[in-house]
Amino acid sequence: MPTILKDRTDEIERLAVRYPSRRSIMLPVLWMVQQQEGWISQQAMAEVADVVGTTVAEVYEVVSFYTMFQQRPVGRHHIALCDTLACAICGAMEVAEYLKTKHGIEKKKVTPDGRFSLEFVECIGACSIAPAMLVGETLHGNLTPDGIDAILAQCP
Amino acid sequence: MTTATAQWERVLLPNIEQDQTEWLDAYVAGGGYEMARKALGMAPADIIGVVKDSGLRGRGGAGFPTGMKWGFLPQGLFPRYLAVNADESEPGTCKDRPLMEQRPHSLIEGVICSCLAIEAQQAFIYIRGEYYKAARVMQQAVEEAYAKGFLGKNIFGQQGKNVDLVVHRGAGAYICGEETALLTSLEGYRGYPKLKPPFPAVSGLYGKPTIINNVETIVDVPHILRRGADWFKSWTHERTTGMRLYSVSGHVKKPGVYELPPTVTLKDLIYDICGGIRNDHELKFVIPGGSSVPWLKPHQIDIPMSHEGVAAAGSMLGSSAVMVMDHTVCPVWAVANLSHFYHHESCGQCTPCREGSAWMHKILRRIEQGGGRMEDLDTLRDIAGEGKPGSGMISGKSICALGDAAAWPVGSALGQFHDEFVEHIEKGCCPYKNKRYWMAGGRFVNETFEKMPVL
Ligand SMILES: Cc1cc2nc3c(=O)[nH]c(=O)nc-3n(C[C@H](O)[C@H](O)[C@H](O)COP(=O)(O)O)c2cc1C
Ligand code: SF4
Ligand code: FES
Numbered sequence: 001m002p003t004i005l006k007d008r009t010d011e012i013e014r015l016a017v018r019y020p021s022r023r024s025i026m027l028p029v030l031w032m033v034q035q036q037e038g039w040i041s042q043q044a045m046a047e048v049a050d051v052v053g054t055t056v057a058e059v060y061e062v063v064s065f066y067t068m069f070q071q072r073p074v075g076r077h078h079i080a081l082c083d084t085l086a087c088a089i090c091g092a093m094e095v096a097e098y099l100k101t102k103h104g105i106e107k108k109k110v111t112p113d114g115r116f117s118l119e120f121v122e123c124i125g126a127c128s129i130a131p132a133m134l135v136g137e138t139l140h141g142n143l144t145p146d147g148i149d150a151i152l153a154q155c156p
Numbered sequence: 157m158t159t160a161t162a163q164w165e166r167v168l169l170p171n172i173e174q175d176q177t178e179w180l181d182a183y184v185a186g187g188g189y190e191m192a193r194k195a196l197g198m199a200p201a202d203i204i205g206v207v208k209d210s211g212l213r214g215r216g217g218a219g220f221p222t223g224m225k226w227g228f229l230p231q232g233l234f235p236r237y238l239a240v241n242a243d244e245s246e247p248g249t250c251k252d253r254p255l256m257e258q259r260p261h262s263l264i265e266g267v268i269c270s271c272l273a274i275e276a277q278q279a280f281i282y283i284r285g286e287y288y289k290a291a292r293v294m295q296q297a298v299e300e301a302y303a304k305g306f307l308g309k310n311i312f313g314q315q316g317k318n319v320d321l322v323v324h325r326g327a328g329a330y331i332c333g334e335e336t337a338l339l340t341s342l343e344g345y346r347g348y349p350k351l352k353p354p355f356p357a358v359s360g361l362y363g364k365p366t367i368i369n370n371v372e373t374i375v376d377v378p379h380i381l382r383r384g385a386d387w388f389k390s391w392t393h394e395r396t397t398g399m400r401l402y403s404v405s406g407h408v409k410k411p412g413v414y415e416l417p418p419t420v421t422l423k424d425l426i427y428d429i430c431g432g433i434r435n436d437h438e439l440k441f442v443i444p445g446g447s448s449v450p451w452l453k454p455h456q457i458d459i460p461m462s463h464e465g466v467a468a469a470g471s472m473l474g475s476s477a478v479m480v481m482d483h484t485v486c487p488v489w490a491v492a493n494l495s496h497f498y499h500h501e502s503c504g505q506c507t508p509c510r511e512g513s514a515w516m517h518k519i520l521r522r523i524e525q526g527g528g529r530m531e532d533l534d535t536l537r538d539i540a541g542e543g544k545p546g547s548g549m550i551s552g553k554s555i556c557a558l559g560d561a562a563a564w565p566v567g568s569a570l571g572q573f574h575d576e577f578v579e580h581i582e583k584g585c586c587p588y589k590n591k592r593y594w595m596a597g598g599r600f601v602n603e604t605f606e607k608m609p610v611l
Contacts, residue, residue, distance in 0.1 A: 019322065021362055024343055025344065026344030028324070031285075065346040065503075066326070066329050068286070085406075085497075088493050089406055089407065090406070121286075122245075122500060123447075124286045125245065125253050127249070127403060127411075128403055129411070130411070134288075137288035137289070
């Protein structure tokens with residue numbers, strides 16, 4: 001019995017008719033899970049396998065390929081900081097250092113209050129406003145110390 | 157007239173500074189969807205003819221002529237699909253994001269015109285997972301267009317003309333920008349590229365003929381239909397036609413996305429349009445077409461930003477993303493940074509790419525940190541080659557072009573900055589001592605500079 005996806009059946013079926021092959025709903029359904037739960041658990045993968053019509057192993061194969069799919073819980077506000085060249089030469093490492101020293105947010109860790117987690121990612125397509133990071137679903141560029149304080153202050 | 161004072165009419169992103177979404181009513185009020193209506197009355201071959209005449213070349217990187225690509229579809233084989241490549245992940249490239257966030261309907265109109273041209277009834281826009289806002293905006297715009305009857309069955313009230321459009325999100329994999337990987341990802345699998353041939357135009361999505369084009373390429377199509385091929389060709393350098401979007405990042409005073417003709421020189425782009433190098437520093441090197449292309453030194457930048465102009469200087473226009481480094485950037489550190497990207501993003505199917513990218517990254521990081529040996533340079537040269545197609549152990553020996561993309565920057569950095577590699581090895585450390593301070597532009601200096609560990 002699905003528990004995680006139990007209220008999403010109609011939505012999933014509406015999605016499925018839009019693709020010529022049911023297998024194509026794999027990524028959209030995984031996104032549904034992640035948006036609802038924050039991450040994708042073993043239980044969720046089993047439910048996705050049922051819904052898509054494949055095996056858990058195949059779902060895991062997909063989840064483990066795409067870096068945005070989280071396989072363990074993240075903070076309420078997950079920060080994805082770009083450290084590729086354009087951001088790196090405009091201060092990405094300093095942003096990381098600032099997040100750590102001023103706000104106690106560290107790479108690959110969830111803060112003890114569960115509020116933030118941080119991950120370094122490759123280019124997020126915001127190179128002309130480097131350094132840039134995603135906080136949850138929102139993109140922030142031209143980061144400065146004061147700007148970072150203000151952004152984080154708005155995250156409950 | 158210098159480039160900065162010249163005025164060009166911007167058609168792709170006329171109001172980029174305002175950063176606002178133009179929704180359906182505003183788009184229609186400005187003459188939007190007229191070309192989609194007009195295309196409904198045109199024979200598919202005629203639409204393809206106009207696109208061919210315009211000389212439009214793909215904006216995704218390879219610069220392949222769009223009309224010719226459309227002509228490769230096998231006769232009489234249906235269904236056909238259109239896949240719009242909105243995966244935009246080549247470091248430095250950030251032009252498709254504002255296009256989708258600000259003018260979503262221009263992309264939808266482009267999709268309608270292109271679908272009519274290639275006789276496809278179903279299109280997909282594959283948007284990289286990090287572009288949450290672009291995906292939201294596109295989804296809402298698509299719903300608006302469905303509600304008006306511009307998408308769906310019998311579009312614009314024309315019997316038998318159907319165009320369905322699905323916005324599909326990726327989930328953080330650079331390789332899904334490669335066209336065959338994009339299709340396997342869209343089918344619900346790991347984004348593994350496939351060996352070509354067969355080309356997607358013959359056997360693509362679900363094994364059916366499929367055309368894949370970049371967002372900007374598709375957005376160009378209605379503009380070409382509206383104003384004609386000759387208008388598009390009024391900006392031409394050799395075989396590169398039409399205005400295009402240049403993404404400029406790094407150490408210029410005014411980084412941004414600029415709509416310019418291919419005759420603009422790289423020098424004018426950096427010094428006029430982007431206001432020159434920040435703090436009036438010296439220019440160290442430029443990456444003219446996204447992170448995978450060979451680097452150019454300051455004496456090489458007086459070149460038109462066309463495919464031919466950049467190729468003549470020994471590099472590639474690629475996705476027309478210009479990254480500018482000033483003299484505070486250590487080239488060894490920079491190429492180590494890029495090698496990490498390719499090592500991380502290699503899908504792992506082919507040994508030369510998977511192992512080669514990891515190996516290069518390890519060696520480069522060691523040299524940068526001061527543990528390099530002279531023989532490392534020979535090893536790097538063997539793996540990466542000279543930054544040219546086919547040279548070295550990876551380029552031309554893997555399924556897709558990511559292998560080449562991983563090798564070229566390394567080969568090119570070795571060629572352009574050989575002495576600096578040697579200096580790192582001889583001194584046993586990176587000579588750019590205070591690079592962190594300068595790279596941050598001083599922004600974080602009071603807060604964290606003292607605590608920064610020396611790399
Ligand atoms: C590793 C790799 C990544 C790519 N990433 C993108 C991308 O993010 N966006 C894009 O439009 N094309 C990308 N391309 C190019 C596509 O394979 C394809 O050539 C392009 O989408 C075709 O569209 P066009 O003819 O309109 O340029 C990439 C190619 C490779 C080899
Ligand atoms: S070249 Fe690299 S990215 Fe491309 S298919 Fe091979 S391993 Fe994958
Ligand atoms: S390099 Fe950071 S967003 Fe592109």
